[in-house]
Amino acid sequence: IRTVSVTGSGIGVLGDTKTLNLDKVTVKIRNKTETQYQTNDLTRSAVITTYTANNATRLPGSIVYSLSQIINDPAAVDAHYYAGVVYDYYKTKFGRNGIDNGNMTIKSTVHYSRNYVNAFWNGSQMVYGDGDGVNSLALSGGLDIIAHEMTHGVDEYEADLIYKDQSGALNESFSDCFGTFIEYFAQKNKFDWEMGEDVWTPKIANDALRSLQDPTKYGDPAHMNDYNYTTSDNGGVHTNCGIPNKACYLIATSSGMTIEKTEQIYYRALVNYLTQSSDFKAAKEALIQSAVDLYGVNSVEANAVKAAFEAVGIY
Numbered sequence: 001i002r003t004v005s006v007t008g009s010g011i012g013v014l015g016d017t018k019t020l021n022l023d024k025v026t027v028k029i030r031n032k033t034e035t036q037y038q039t040n041d042l043t044r045s046a047v048i049t050t051y052t053a054n055n056a057t058r059l060p061g062s063i064v065y066s067l068s069q070i071i072n073d074p075a076a077v078d079a080h081y082y083a084g085v086v087y088d089y090y091k092t093k094f095g096r097n098g099i100d101n102g103n104m105t106i107k108s109t110v111h112y113s114r115n116y117v118n119a120f121w122n123g124s125q126m127v128y129g130d131g132d133g134v135n136s137l138a139l140s141g142g143l144d145i146i147a148h149e150m151t152h153g154v155d156e157y158e159a160d161l162i163y164k165d166q167s168g169a170l171n172e173s174f175s176d177c178f179g180t181f182i183e184y185f186a187q188k189n190k191f192d193w194e195m196g197e198d199v200w201t202p203k204i205a206n207d208a209l210r211s212l213q214d215p216t217k218y219g220d221p222a223h224m225n226d227y228n229y230t231t232s233d234n235g236g237v238h239t240n241c242g243i244p245n246k247a248c249y250l251i252a253t254s255s256g257m258t259i260e261k262t263e264q265i266y267y268r269a270l271v272n273y274l275t276q277s278s279d280f281k282a283a284k285e286a287l288i289q290s291a292v293d294l295y296g297v298n299s300v301e302a303n304a305v306k307a308a309f310e311a312v313g314i315y
């Protein structure tokens with residue numbers, strides 16, 4: 001087997017052409033050799049490998065490859081390309097070496113199951129469904145979704161927030177916040193405070209799965225008074241995240257604040273202060289302390305964090 005890094009391309013879920021870093025491998029199949037261009041990106045300090053489950057559920061499945069430098073699998077094209085974008089974000093903004101800060105291989109699997117309208121981090125890798133064409137297109141087509149999933153990986157090596165009730169809603173919220181920060185970093189022209197909009201309900205315009213700016217737009221709470229006490233969805237982690245999500249939006253859009261300052265505060269809290277059992281109040285304290293560390297006691301930044309969490313009912 002001989003491998004060498006080459007540049008290829010492919011069309012993404014939304015029909016756009018993306019340049020891809022591929023691995024040109026000569027394999028022996030019985031008594032003949034075949035040259036494969038595999039979705040294995042060796043150009044960064046962390047290897048990025050993209051697999052297909054071929055609509056089954058065994059993980060990671062098989063590496064996506066082509067006999068030419070064109071990858072003819074839109075879901076794989078976007079999963080492969082956007083994983084690199086998210087790696088570059090964490091490296092550029094915080095000097096972080098990928099998911100574990102040790103340049104572990106970044107693995108994604110696309111075409112998981114059938115008509116699967118979801119995506120997840122399974123503790124070791126990212127997994128994406130194809131959607132069902134009505135509720136969503138293939139989920140790897142949304143950069144904010146990929147950033148959401150890869151941030152779960154980062155969380156696992158840092159705070160490792162328990163995926164239940166308030167710590168679980170925080171876990172979801174940090175993934176939504178960094179999903180939004182990363183969309184701003186990479187696609188300022190497509191930046192918004194909503195989640196999944198690029199692939200959500202192809203037949204309906206201007207909608208998304210969640211909004212950080214106005215969680216109530218999609219039926220999620222934006223204040224502690226409306227916290228959903230439920231046992232479903234691990235204590236409503238995908239709805240109650242609206243409360244810290246709203247706080248994040250308020251922080252970033254407060255006077256004197258920027259997304260660049262907000263993401264530094266959030267990253268420092270995730271790495272230095274949050275723990276597995278942190279609840280919303282602990283998150284408020286962690287984020288205020290992070291802002292104090294970075295910008296000073298009683299700073300505009302620290303006060304913006306305090307005011308935002310109080311505005312959503314967390315004192």
Ligand SMILES: CCCCC[C@H](S)C(=O)N[C@@H](Cc1ccccc1)C(=O)N[C@@H](C)C(=O)O
Nearest residue numbers: 118119120121144145148152195196209238
């Ligand atoms: C087995 C199901 C596991 C769901 C948990 C994953 S991390 C998750 O939160 N997935 C995101 C995907 C996403 C993200 C942003 C925008 C759109 C969709 C999620 O929010 N899933 C929703 C649909 C859910 O599981 O309720």
Ligand SMILES: [Ca+2]
Nearest residue numbers: 144194195196
């Ligand atoms: Ca978005």
Ligand SMILES: [Ca+2]
Nearest residue numbers: 200201202204
């Ligand atoms: Ca839509």
Ligand SMILES: [Zn+2]
Nearest residue numbers: 148152172175
């Ligand atoms: Zn999630």
